[in-house]
Amino acid sequence: MDPQKFVSCAATRHVRVSAQKCRLVADLVRDRFVGEALTILHFSEKKKLALVIEKTLRSAIANAQQKSPNIDVDNLYIGKVLINQGPAWKRIRPAPMGRAFRILKRTSHVHIYLEERKGR
Numbered sequence: 488m489d490p491q492k493f494v495s496c497a498a499t500r501h502v503r504v505s506a507q508k509c510r511l512v513a514d515l516v517r518d519r520f521v522g523e524a525l526t527i528l529h530f531s532e533k534k535k536l537a538l539v540i541e542k543t544l545r546s547a548i549a550n551a552q553q554k555s556p557n558i559d560v561d562n563l564y565i566g567k568v569l570i571n572q573g574p575a576w577k578r579i580r581p582a583p584m585g586r587a588f589r590i591l592k593r594t595s596h597v598h599i600y601l602e603e604r605k606g607r
Contacts, residue, residue: 492602493566495554497547499597502539506572506595512536513568513597521548521563521601540568540597547599558603566602570595 502509512533516524524544531537544565551558573594579587 493600494558494563494603495547495551496598496600497543497550498599499539499543499546501573501594502597503592503594504536504539505593506570508533509536509539509570509595509597512540513570516540516544516565517568519565520604521560521565524565540599543597543599547601551601562603562605563601564604565599567598567600569598569600571598572596 512528512531515527515531519527521544525541528537528541528544548560548563551563552560573596575594576592578590578592580590582588
């Protein structure tokens with residue numbers, strides 16, 4: 488997809504949830520209009536993830552309005568949703584006989600790109 492094609496974008500970085508789990512919620516709203524996506528996220532079962540993606544989506548909408556004030560929000564739709572893996576926090580869990588097991592507390596980065604589609 489062409490970067491000039493996007494109306495606006497927003498990113499949330501270092502979200503304390505794994506990218507694999509976050510992609511499950513992102514798949515629900517991919518290629519949908521903004522109003523429909525906000526409704527889906529509001530009633531989603533995975534509340535923490537939906538809240539993070541909703542916050543990023545609202546930021547992308549605000550960026551679009553700031554960039555061009557005469558834009559119609561009803562014509563905006565989610566062109567691209569990227570969930571990338573962020574840095575993992577390394578922790579240690581005690582194990583038998585003085586050993587230690589590593590725990591990875593994974594993080595992710597959420598990127599939302601909005602496009603404008605005329606008419607429904």
